[in-house]
Each structure stands twice: as C-alpha cells, then as structure tokens.
Amino acid sequence: MAHPSQLGFQDAASPVMEELLHFHDHALMIVFLISTFVLYVIVVMVSTELTNKFILDSQEVEIVWTVLPAVILILIAMPSLRILYLMDEVNDPHLTVKAVGHQWYWSYEYTDYNELCFDSYMVPTQDLAPGQFRLLETDHRVVLPVESPLRILVSAEDVLHSWAIPSLGVKMDAVPGRLNQTTLMAAHSGVFYGQCSEICGANHSFMPVVVEAVPLKHFEDWSLLLSSTY
The missing domain is CATH 2.60.40.420 (Cupredoxins -  blue copper proteins)
Structure with missing residues (x-):
C-alpha cells in the first residue's frame, strides 16, 4: 500500500512486480547516464572550442553516435522482452x-x-x-x-x-x-x-x-x- 509523500513504486508483492522494479531501475540508470553525458557535451561545447570543423567532420564521431544508441536500445529491449514473455506465460495455474x-x-x-x-x-x-x-x-x-x-x-x-x-x-x-x-x-x-x-x-x-x-x-x-x- 502506498503511503503519504511516497515518491517510488509500492513494495513488490509478486515475482513479476519485482522484475518490473528491477527493469525500471535499470532503464532509469541508462537515462541518467545519457542525460549526464548530453549535459556535459553541451557545457563543453559552449565553454570551449569543441565545435571546430575537425570535430564536426570526424568520421569516428559519426560512427560512435550511430552505434552507441543502437547498443543502448538493445540493453533496454532485452530485459523488457524477457519480462513481457514472463507476464504472458500461464503455466499450469492452480x-x-x-x-x-x-x-x-x-x-x-x-x-x-x-x-x-x-x-x-x-x-x-x-x-x-x-x-x-x-x-x-x-x-x-x-x-x-x-x-x-x-x-x-x-x-x-x-x-x-x-x-x-x-x-x-x-x-x-x-x-x-x-x-x-x-x-x-x-x-x-x-x-x-x-x-x-x-x-x-x-x-x-x-x-x-x-x-x-x-x-x-x-x-x-x-x-x-x-x-x-x-
């Protein structure tokens, strides 16, 4: 049961809810890291000469910002699909x-x-x-x-x-x-x-x-x- 001023989820009372809470923490940490990195890049670009033509034309940078989001999506999708299949599985109910x-x-x-x-x-x-x-x-x-x-x-x-x-x-x-x-x-x-x-x-x-x-x-x-x- 929720209580006054509670910020998080209710305490898990089933194995599925425990998995959902773990996935929520996993995804939230990824979002936090992405947000921190983007904020850092913005601050650096504003305060330094990072935006010179050598950085903007870098092939390596384009490869990184293409591959890295794909890897992040896989890290989020795999546990998500696992939980979805777990929630849909009904095996020999009592x-x-x-x-x-x-x-x-x-x-x-x-x-x-x-x-x-x-x-x-x-x-x-x-x-x-x-x-x-x-x-x-x-x-x-x-x-x-x-x-x-x-x-x-x-x-x-x-x-x-x-x-x-x-x-x-x-x-x-x-x-x-x-x-x-x-x-x-x-x-x-x-x-x-x-x-x-x-x-x-x-x-x-x-x-x-x-x-x-x-x-x-x-x-x-x-x-x-x-x-x-x-």
Missing part, C-alpha cells in the same frame, strides 16, 4: 478467477468452483470501518491462495475497464466480448489494493479492486463458507 467489469463494479467467478461467484462494490465513505481506505475498500474481497500461480480472466459487460493491482504487477484491459488473460502469484500474505485503470465513465473512480492473499488452508475454508452462503 486456480482460475474470472473478473468482469460493469458500470461501475466488478463481479468475480471462481471457475473451478461451480457456484462460487459474487459482485464487489466499493464501500461508501459513511460505511467505512476504522482503518479502511476511502475509495479503495470493497464489500467483498477477492481471496486468493498465497504462493500459487493463478490465471485471471478479464472481460467487461458494457464498456472498457481495466483490472489493475500495482503491487502485484497486474494490469489487464477488460474488453466487452473479449476474454483476456493474465497471471499473478502473491509472494506473501496481505491485502492489495487496485482500481479500474481505464476511464470508463462517470463513476470510473468508484470501482476498486481488493485482493486478499491468504494461506491455502484459509482459502479453502473461505471458499467452502462462501459456497454454502450462496
């Missing part, structure tokens, strides 16, 4: 959950449990309990087992939505008439908050996502209790 966006709430179906489905609405401000977060808390949380590879199927019933949880590194568009899939695995127990990340209408900011990762035994107890309730 559980499948279908999230369907509506105006303006989410509904969930645990496809491995025939009768386990529910709607998830935002808790109004006046109904919040102490310690709950305004505009982020829901009446029904998505309970998932911890340290288990999961498949999330995402769709929408009316307009475009987007199911996103920053700390888990998940953001998948919900498109009407189309079923998108993504994968996630919570590395530890906890409650993780997200929101619809697509401008889907007047109440766009009032359809949060709350995922609660619990040990497998607790998840099984919860699923049995919810199945009996519905």
